[in-house]
Amino acid sequence: MNLEKVIFGFFVLLAATLNFGFFIGDLGDPELHNVYELFAAVVVNLIAMVLKFGDRTQIGAVQLATSLVASLQLIAAAAVWAYATNVATDGLTREMTASVISLSGGALFANVVSVVLLVVETVSFQRR
């Protein structure tokens, strides 16, 4: 067992699961989406991204790209949320919530790709 692979797989998967947990539920209902889950998703995604730094392989490069996409999407979602709660006069409306959730939905897609890549890498490693 390779500890590095365990940690790597853990963070990639945790990033996807947290993202999914935040995303699921009615798109426009703020009550169904916990902001701490978004916070956790951002942090874990950032860690997963840094873990992928400096990998020279082709699959490593694509992994880094997907993580970059996911992190940027989640940071954008967090920024929209911060704007809605602190700046906008109407607070967290249905429209605002919907845009936060849809942004995190995009990140979820990137995270799914990341997980798929992880699985592909694992499977091809097993066959060798």
Place this chain on the structure above:
Amino acid sequence: MGNPLLVLWYRIFAVEDEGRHSDGVERPLPEPPGQQPSAGILLVLRRMRIPLIVLIVIFAVSVLGLTLVPGEDAQGRPTRLGIFEAFYFMSFTATTIGLGEIPYTFTPAQRMWVTFAIFLSVIGWAYAVGSLLALMQDRAFRRALARRLFARKVAHLGEPFLLLVGYGNATKRLARSLDDMGRRFVVIDRDENRVTGVDLDSYRADTPAMLGDARDTGNLALAGLGHRHCEGVVALTGNDETNLDVAMTASLLRPDLPVIARTSSREIAERMHAFGDPEVVNPLDRFGDHLRILLRSPSSYQLMVWLTSAPGSPLPPRRDVLPRGRWVVCGYGRFGRELTADLRAEGLEVTIVRAEGADDEETQHRAFAEADVEHAAAFVAATEDDMTNLWLVEGARRANPDVFVATLQNRAANASLFDAVGVDFGMMPAELIAHEALARLANPVLMRFLPAVPRQGEEWSAGMVDRLVDRCGAGTPHLWRIRLTREEAPALLGRLTAGGLRVGDLLRSPQGRERSLEAVALALLRDGTSVIAPDDDVVLNLDDQLLLAGRPGARRALDATLTNEPTAAYVVDGGFAPSSWLWRRLSRRSSAVPKEHV
């Protein structure tokens, strides 16, 4: 399946067809192995992984804690910081900006947490910055960065450049001359001090220099062997094996490039020639040739050295005629053998003294007496150790104060010692190699001219030197070549086809045709044959090439003569050629009448 004879036939033909490769067929060059230019960034990313993760975690924990710790608003009602507010607060606290407690004054519980978070973040930052600084100090990392910078510089070179392998004394001299001529070059050397020396030598143009072994093909590729602007490879290292490797690599991968390689051994020279057609410079061999030229004609020697010096060098002094009596050569190594053979070929009587036998005062005395140094005309100290040479020279001077003394000066730094001991003719391999290489690099046509100089005789050479000094001043003239073709001399086309254009007419000044340009025609190339120093009455034909020596101003003036119709008309026959279309039309009509009368 095939006839073996046929295969053999093709093999023989393939050898003869070698020239085919030079038709600009580019072969793929190997990627530099191991260290790629982008290795630096990858290294930073990999080394910074843990510090960055630590920073992210510390930040996340601090923000999360701050949102969970209970606080109070201005009215004392319990409240908590939002994630955004906590993030904002931690951002300015962690970066030590510290704007105060917002949005309300903190409770003691919040302050406790913030104190903890501050220390945590300081540790995180210290760790991250420390790792980054340690990385910057890292030798491998800096080398990777330098390599990357070098690769980028070479890739962006937009003008022709030479690839110089090794940066020893000879190359340094050559580089200085090339720089004075406005040429660009790239340096690769194995020695770190020499590579840093390139920057200290402050050339006019930015000179990329790389630390690396030139025997590694990848390094050569990185240094621009495959670059489309690379115009030649010069391998003048002191190591014959390296030079051979470089010459072979360059001949195989870029057969179209000229290669100049140094070697002191005939076997290596033959192996260099096996793969292509490199110009081989053998300093030991060439010293004998220089001595022979000097024996025959001091002026020819003076002229050749001058023309292959850096632009602007003063005219070297003309040496006295060498004595043609009996020569004593001391030291019978590679150099001594070559020299003895050359001197004997010149018809001189040569006595050889083994330097090994002359270790102490007494044996030296006996050896010198045996060789009869007392009555010799000239003495050559030719060992490969400067101190031994000095000692031999000193001994020879004592035995015979009037003897002509020549010596091999292996290290340039010892030049002043040899001067002090009173050497009549010293040869520095580094200087000689630099001259020989420059002769081949300065202008491709120059090598048609130089070898022919010694054959012209003393009087001719002396006249040539006087003519050059008279027209171009006392500094080494610039050398350039003009082609009198349809493309490069359009203004002279009519006169060239009609015939009757003399060299003297072409080299008149556009400012006043009674004065001649500050330039001298050194050689005329016509249909593969060359005429040395054509005089003013030689008639030029279409497609002739001229090698000229002169001042840069003369070159510009001549360019105008070649390309500008009115200038050409004035310079060649003192006439006036209208430059506008209308006047050309009108003047053609009026001038047509008198021409028929002539």
